[in-house]
Amino acid sequence: MKQDELDNLIADLKPASVAELADDAYARRPDVAQVRARAGASTVNPRLVPARRPVRRLALAGGVAAVAVAAAALAVAMPSDGPGPGPGAGHDGTLDTRTFLLASANTAAKQPATSGACWYKRTRMWQDIMPFKPGPGVPTPKRRPLGKPQNFQARTASSVEDWACAQSGTGMRFGTNGPLDIKVTFPTAKDEAAWKAAGSPPLDVNDGTTVSKPRMVTYRKGSHLVNPLIGSHEIEWKTIAKLPATDSALESYLRKLWQQDRRGGAHGYTAPADFGEYVFVSAWDLFMTPTTPGTRAALYRILARTPSVRVTGQIKDRLGRPGVAITAKGTSVRLVVDRKSAQLLDFEDQSSALPGKPAGGEYLAFESQGWVNKIGATPAR
Numbered sequence: 225m226k227q228d229e230l231d232n233l234i235a236d237l238k239p240a241s242v243a244e245l246a247d248d249a250y251a252r253r254p255d256v257a258q259v260r261a262r263a264g265a266s267t268v269n270p271r272l273v274p275a276r277r278p279v280r281r282l283a284l285a286g287g288v289a290a291v292a293v294a295a296a297a298l299a300v301a302m303p304s305d306g307p308g309p310g311p312g313a314g315h316d317g318t319l320d321t322r323t324f325l326l327a328s329a330n331t332a333a334k335q336p337a338t339s340g341a342c343w344y345k346r347t348r349m350w351q352d353i354m355p356f357k358p359g360p361g362v363p364t365p366k367r368r369p370l371g372k373p374q375n376f377q378a379r380t381a382s383s384v385e386d387w388a389c390a391q392s393g394t395g396m397r398f399g400t401n402g403p404l405d406i407k408v409t410f411p412t413a414k415d416e417a418a419w420k421a422a423g424s425p426p427l428d429v430n431d432g433t434t435v436s437k438p439r440m441v442t443y444r445k446g447s448h449l450v451n452p453l454i455g456s457h458e459i460e461w462k463t464i465a466k467l468p469a470t471d472s473a474l475e476s477y478l479r480k481l482w483q484q485d486r487r488g489g490a491h492g493y494t495a496p497a498d499f500g501e502y503v504f505v506s507a508w509d510l511f512m513t514p515t516t517p518g519t520r521a522a523l524y525r526i527l528a529r530t531p532s533v534r535v536t537g538q539i540k541d542r543l544g545r546p547g548v549a550i551t552a553k554g555t556s557v558r559l560v561v562d563r564k565s566a567q568l569l570d571f572e573d574q575s576s577a578l579p580g581k582p583a584g585g586e587y588l589a590f591e592s593q594g595w596v597n598k599i600g601a602t603p604a605r
Contacts, residue, residue, distance in 0.1 A: 346590075
């Protein structure tokens with residue numbers, strides 16, 4: 225990217241411009257505030273945190289309200305007799321943070337540059353459903369809830385498909401399909417019995433309920449619901465492929481955005497003092513969009529020289545896929561990266577969503593992504 229193009233792009237992302245985005249779009253996206261606030265020392269407008277919207281897309285059919293916060297189980301540790309040394313491993317087979325991230329950068333850089341009509345991704349989300357308990361900032365509702373009070377714990381899991389398609393000019397068309405492959409589990413037989421005694425009520429899933437039928441929705445407006453984010457800055461889909469492809473240029477670009485957010489970003493957001501934390505929390509959005517191999521490699525190299533970022537070991541995610549866990553000091557976020565392909569497998573946020581709620585978490589598994597020729601199509605396997 226030429227310097228003048230980069231300067232223009234940065235200018236377009238200034239907080240003053242971002243602040244003009246429709247408030248109702250942000251109100252439908254409290255995850256924007258939550259992830260940033262929970263992952264670091266950020267200032268957030270309280271009105272942006274009324275509910276959880278971890279997946280950025282148009283809302284599907286509504287359903288029974290339930291609090292999706294509870295103790296999110298950590299991914300199971302990979303057995304000691306698992307795969308031997310691979311990319312990023314030291315002589316003794318252990319993983320060194322810098323070595324692994326630089327190896328991932330080299331892997332990403334070697335991947336072919338691709339493009340297409342529509343970017344597709346399929347995401348799976350787990351939600352922990354807890355009984356309502358009043359606490360600080362969570363008073364007992366004045367009105368009695370409909371039906372019997374919930375006295376059980378449950379976990380729901382479901383998937384959703386998303387498409388982002390370029391149109392003529394600067395237009396974009398989006399599509400979403402879900403919830404798909406709904407599963408419900410209970411921690412104990414007592415919880416399941418209590419659920420049945422309550423009349424087996426529908427439970428929350430990904431913007432729907434356990435009785436929701438999959439629904440395909442397409443739309444042209446409301447791109448604020450799906451744009452990737454760096455701090456408070458939305459990155460328009462058609463500029464993603466133009467992001468800097470060298471680590472020096474990408475770091476310069478990210479530092480300018482960080483400095484703007486340190487002074488105060490859109491909607492009350494203030495960036496953390498640690499630049500590495502700022503980049504790390506935004507990294508998953510960039511890894512899940514059609515960035516170029518150069519941009520992905522540059523992002524890994526920036527993380528490799530960030531003191532607050534560290535590899536914590538090899539694990540298996542909830543889908544049973546082996547990966548490498550990466551965290552950053554001062555955050556509750558953990559990323560899981562495939563060791564061979566350098567692809568992002570999972571995003572975890574192990575903090576509580578609302579004041580007075582038990583320590584809970586967000587867990588998103590990225591099942592598939594790639595280019596397709598139209599909404600409704602899926603990448604060939």
